[in-house]
Amino acid sequence: MPPPVFRFAPSPNGYLHLGHAYSALLNADLARAGGGRLLLRIEDIDTTRCRPDYEAAIYQDLAWLGIAWEPEVRRQSDHLDLYRDAVAQLTARGLVYPAFESRAEIARLVAARDAVAPWRRDPDGAPLYPGSGKTLSAAERAKLIASGTPYALRLDMDAARALVGELSWSERGEGPAGETGTVAARPDAWGDVVIARKETPTSYHLSVVIDDALQGVTEVVRGADLFWATSVHRLLQVLLDLPTPVYRHHRLLRDAEGRKLSKSSAATGLRELRAAGVSPQQIRSMVGLAPAG
Template identity: 75%
Template sequence: MSPPVFRFAPSPNGYLHLGHAYSALLNFDRARETGGRFLLRIEDIDTTRCRPEYETAIYEDLAWLGIAWETPVRRQSEHLDAYRAALDRLSALGVVYPAFESRAEIARLVADGPWPRDPDGAPLYPGDARSLSADERDRLVDTGAPYALRLDMAAACRRAVGLSWNELGEGPDGERGVVPARPEAWGDVIVARKETPTSYHLSVVVDDALQDISEIVRGQDLFHATSVHRLLQALLRLPEPVYRHHGLVRDEGGRKLSKSTSSTGLRELRAAGATPAGIRQLVGLG
């Protein structure tokens, strides 16, 4: 039987904070406890926000915490062909379509009165691009208009019914064990854009499958997104990992930590004299 595989997958769009340390340490500790492998993945598909100095800082901060990882590190920007291939498979199933509304246009469409929202609080896609004819879609694409490729959620859910996942941790409302997946709550999510052949949802399930990740340890802020990930795994016939969602490290006001909050940044804490053991105590792993 193959050893379990764990991963920590930060985006190099800022410096790591205590919340990142908690998740990385949990994954690293689980790998050691189970005799498993620990991988580091750099999720850098957002080229407008990701910067080399942040990636370098990730390596420095994790090494300072005493975390070691296998090499080479997988960097998403170097594997766009893998995501493009997965996108082609979804297209062949007839479950993706291009939507041409800008963010501003979508904001205007939902501005008049209440509108249904996804578990993260964003409005569900309000446009009608799904009803465009193939000729009209091709015409708009040929004009060079920007677009997002969206998952036709209704069509996708008809192809994959009765989905669930095995939750070894705990959801925000105490969910444990076999958790029913409800991807329809997210509406027609974006799976790629004209300039980038992937999105977070698509790349994360492709990467986890290609890297043989068997147990995904991550924060409760991604608990509900697991429904979308299970749907994509089913559509693409990818392996189903188990999930272990953990509580979030929050600031004094109870808010989720941000990379812009320097008081909880690992670099700032290290400069102020914090030790790796002290960081473990701060996040409750002492």
């Protein structure tokens, strides 16, 4: 039986903090305990926020923590054509449509609907897409695209769900309400999610399932804030005929006010802690992990 394959996949849009350290160390510990492999992926599709100096800092922080990963590091920005191909596949099946409303226009539409009755929100609390992109004619869409109007490519959730049966995943961690074992996926709760934009040929949801499949990842260990996003990932895996890893969602580290740690918090930044003389073993203790063997 081949060894399990784990991955740590940070975005270089800021410096790593204690929450990242916990996730990276947990992946490394599980890979070591199971005789598995640990891969590193740089999720840098957000070209407006991702920077080379942040990427360099990721390598420095992980090496300081004593984490070793296999070459080669996969950088999402090097594989945009693969994501375009996947979008083209879904589009050819009638599962994708362009939506042209700006974020401000969407906010106004949601406010108008909220004035009548509470508009549905996704598991992250964001309003479901309220626009009319799905009902535009082919001629109207072509005219807007030709005019240079920005757009998001959205997955037609109703059409996609009609093609697949019931979905679930194997959870070895725990969800927000204690969900574990076989978990029923609920992609409908996300509405018509964005899978690409005019200026960016992919999204987190799309690129993560493609990357995990192409890298042979068998164990996805990540924060509990992504627990219900797995529903969308399972749907895309079926639509694109991709393998399904086992998932392990772990607890989130929070600040004194109970908020999830942010990359803007210097108090928990690994660079600042290292400069203050904190050791890697102390980091393990701070995030609730046993000393390294």
